[in-house]
Amino acid sequence: MTVVVAENGLAARCRGLVKDFITAGVSQRVLHGIDCDIPLGAMTLLVGPSGCGKTTLVSLLAALLEPTAGEVDVLGENLGAMRGGDKVRFRGKNIGFVFQQYNLLPSLTAKENAAVPLIINGERRLRAFEIAAEMLRKVGLGDKTDSLPKNLSGGQQQRVAIARSLVHGPRLLLCDEPTAALDASSGRTVMELLRDVAIAADRAVVVVTHDARVYSSGDRMVVMADGRVTATLEDRAQFAEIGKGEP
Amino acid sequence: MVWLALRMLVGDPVKYLGILFGVVFATLLMSQQVAIFVGILKRTASQILDVHDADIWVMDRATRFIDEAPMLPDQELYRVRSVEGVESAVKLAYGQLGARLPDGGAFRTVTLLGLDDSSLLGAPSKMVLGELKALREPDAVLVDRLGYGFLFPGQPMVLGKEFEINERRGRIVGICEASQPFTSMPILFARYSQAARYFPPSRNLVNFLLVRAKPGFDLGPICRAIEAASMQGPRPLAAYTRKEFAWKTVEFYLESTGIPVNFGITISLGFIVGLAITGQTFYLFTMENLRQFGSLKAMGVDNWRIVGMILLQGLVAGAIGYGIGIGLTAVFFEATSGVPALTGLGMFPGLLLGIAGTILAIVVLSSLLSIRKVLFLEPAMVFR
Numbered sequence: 001m002t003v004v005v006a007e008n009g010l011a012a013r014c015r016g017l018v019k020d021f022i023t024a025g026v027s028q029r030v031l032h033g034i035d036c037d038i039p040l041g042a043m044t045l046l047v048g049p050s051g052c053g054k055t056t057l058v059s060l061l062a063a064l065l066e067p068t069a070g071e072v073d074v075l076g077e078n079l080g081a082m083r084g085g086d087k088v089r090f091r092g093k094n095i096g097f098v099f100q101q102y103n104l105l106p107s108l109t110a111k112e113n114a115a116v117p118l119i120i121n122g123e124r125r126l127r128a129f130e131i132a133a134e135m136l137r138k139v140g141l142g143d144k145t146d147s148l149p150k151n152l153s154g155g156q157q158q159r160v161a162i163a164r165s166l167v168h169g170p171r172l173l174l175c176d177e178p179t180a181a182l183d184a185s186s187g188r189t190v191m192e193l194l195r196d197v198a199i200a201a202d203r204a205v206v207v208v209t210h211d212a213r214v215y216s217s218g219d220r221m222v223v224m225a226d227g228r229v230t231a232t233l234e235d236r237a238q239f240a241e242i243g244k245g246e247p
Numbered sequence: 248m249v250w251l252a253l254r255m256l257v258g259d260p261v262k263y264l265g266i267l268f269g270v271v272f273a274t275l276l277m278s279q280q281v282a283i284f285v286g287i288l289k290r291t292a293s294q295i296l297d298v299h300d301a302d303i304w305v306m307d308r309a310t311r312f313i314d315e316a317p318m319l320p321d322q323e324l325y326r327v328r329s330v331e332g333v334e335s336a337v338k339l340a341y342g343q344l345g346a347r348l349p350d351g352g353a354f355r356t357v358t359l360l361g362l363d364d365s366s367l368l369g370a371p372s373k374m375v376l377g378e379l380k381a382l383r384e385p386d387a388v389l390v391d392r393l394g395y396g397f398l399f400p401g402q403p404m405v406l407g408k409e410f411e412i413n414e415r416r417g418r419i420v421g422i423c424e425a426s427q428p429f430t431s432m433p434i435l436f437a438r439y440s441q442a443a444r445y446f447p448p449s450r451n452l453v454n455f456l457l458v459r460a461k462p463g464f465d466l467g468p469i470c471r472a473i474e475a476a477s478m479q480g481p482r483p484l485a486a487y488t489r490k491e492f493a494w495k496t497v498e499f500y501l502e503s504t505g506i507p508v509n510f511g512i513t514i515s516l517g518f519i520v521g522l523a524i525t526g527q528t529f530y531l532f533t534m535e536n537l538r539q540f541g542s543l544k545a546m547g548v549d550n551w552r553i554v555g556m557i558l559l560q561g562l563v564a565g566a567i568g569y570g571i572g573i574g575l576t577a578v579f580f581e582a583t584s585g586v587p588a589l590t591g592l593g594m595f596p597g598l599l600l601g602i603a604g605t606i607l608a609i610v611v612l613s614s615l616l617s618i619r620k621v622l623f624l625e626p627a628m629v630f631r
Contacts, residue, residue: 055627055630058630059627059630062545062627064545064625064626064627064629064630065625065627085549088544088547088548088549089547091545091546091547092546092547092548093547097542097545097546097629099542099629099630100630101538103538103539103541103542103629105251105254105255105258105539106258106259106539107254107255107257107258107259108251108254108258112254116251116543116546117546117547119248119250119251120248120543120546120547120548121547125250176629176630208630
């Protein structure tokens with residue numbers, strides 16, 4: 001699938017996004033008509049208390065969930081108009097993921113883990129390893145390419161995960177609580193790394209977090225509460241105000 | 248993705264070895280037991296299958312298997328010889344007798360085959376020591392190699408040893424190869440006229456008539472013609488080709504003994520335990536990798552590729568486990584090849600194929616639970 005960079009400078013655009021979950025036969029609305037834009041070339045923080053719908057929104061952006069109503073455009077493509085297989089391929093080529101628990105394959109070395117998205121997309125294995133090793137050097141793990149995840153610290157594992165998320169050149173990077181399992185110092189390092197390595201003119205970075213320590217790393221902040229976007233901030237001074245209200 | 252599937256599989260050595268153990272256990276137990284089962288059943292008909300030079304076996308219609316053949320009147324031989332398509336027909340006396348070893352030695356039950364004096368039809372095809380023609384000497388008997396070991400344990404193979412068969416003198420003039428019988432008894436061969444002296448006195452001493460067909464004649468019609476001709480005589484006869492009679496004997500043991508049930512239970516246990524160990528370990532392996540599979544789905548791996556990965560993991564573990572299991576079974580039969588009770592038992596191509604199919608079933612069944620779990624896995628779970 002050809003990668004399309006939206007002409008409007010947006011990586012993603014949500015309009016009237018509603019998501020219901022049915023639990024034990026009871027429908028529960030998690031998102032109530034979300035309107036939200038994710039611009040290219042910036043790091044957008046998605047913040048709010050637990051259960052406010054951040055993860056659901058990011059899952060919809062990643063085409064991992066289907067919206068109950070509303071539309072999601074990612075990189076100019078309407079996800080709702082895509083068929084299942086196309087969605088999987090679109091995601092594989094254009095979206096990168098950084099997970100809270102890293103989700104590295106324990107039996108693979110750092111280099112092999114980082115190469116997985118390339119191999120999924122059909123790159124030859126040895127070439128994929130070369131590219132992955134280069135990406136690991138960029139995230140400061142050039143000397144750990146052959147280490148297994150169990151021999152790496154939490155911060156190092158998250159850096160491998162970041163290398164993995166960027167190795168195939170995705171235009172949208174979705175990071176779910178990337179610092180939640182890390183101490184303050186490692187968390188800061190990871191956010192700095194995301195700023196240094198991930199942000200590019202044709203790429204958007206979305207970071208789901210409620211870690212107020214990393215708010216200063218973002219360019220924009222989308223504040224959510226009870227399944228609604230309550231504010232969209234672009235002034236870092238305001239980020240700090242939001243941070244004061246966090247537990 | 249093949250590489251990724253295999254790295255995931257061997258990356259968890261404990262589970263990997265657990266899966267292998269299940270497959271090896273099932274393969275070893277099933278292949279060994281099936282080989283012994285088939286070998287034992289084949290032994291029940293080994294004396295029939297060893298007679299390569301007879302096309303048709305004729306016997307009393309009441310005969311159910313080789314060791315239970317009523318005597319036939321001599322005139323039946325002439326009636327059979329007159330049937331169209333029969334080139335020759337000869338008598339065969341067959342039965343079990345007591346043999347006492349010299350100097351008040353041990354007493355053994357032996358199987359004796361009394362062969363037609365002139366043609367020696369039914370004689371062993373391979374001699375280990377001595378010559379077949381020596382059977383024409385007075386009191387001459389041949390004994391099979393393993394039977395010699397039963398009669399004279401630990402003694403070197405020499406000709407000329409004498410012993411009593413039903414209180415009459417027998418002298419070993421040759422040692423031959425013969426397929427082991429079901430009961431592991433020594434097998435003796437003698438001329439019919441000599442054998443008649445060993446069997447208890449009776450009006451008739453013939454159990455079977457061995458028939459050779461004329462070239463170009465189908466055996467089935469000859470068998471039916473022999474049976475039809477016998478309807479004119481005092482008792483109806485049955486005629487079977489060599490393979491038919493062998494199967495009839497095998498079927499008797501299958502239907503009338505507990506052998507198939509006993510072996511069936513063991514073989515079933517091998518399948519069930521192998522399936523349980525493999526399935527459970529494989530399922531645990533998948534469950535522990537569920538988050539990783541979810542991540543792969545999120546990163547763009549579709550369900551078919553995931554199914555392919557799981558099946559590949561199962562098939563690779565199955566193939567390796569099967570190879571080890573078959574290897575261990577081969578080692579078992581090689582190591583026990585000198586044990587008389589197990590001589591001649593072993594694996595055969597059909598067994599290898601059958602066990603491979605069964606192991607494939609175990610692997611696929613084991614994979615199904617894992618596949619189901621992964622197929623219904625929401626990739627969004629990676630964010631939870």
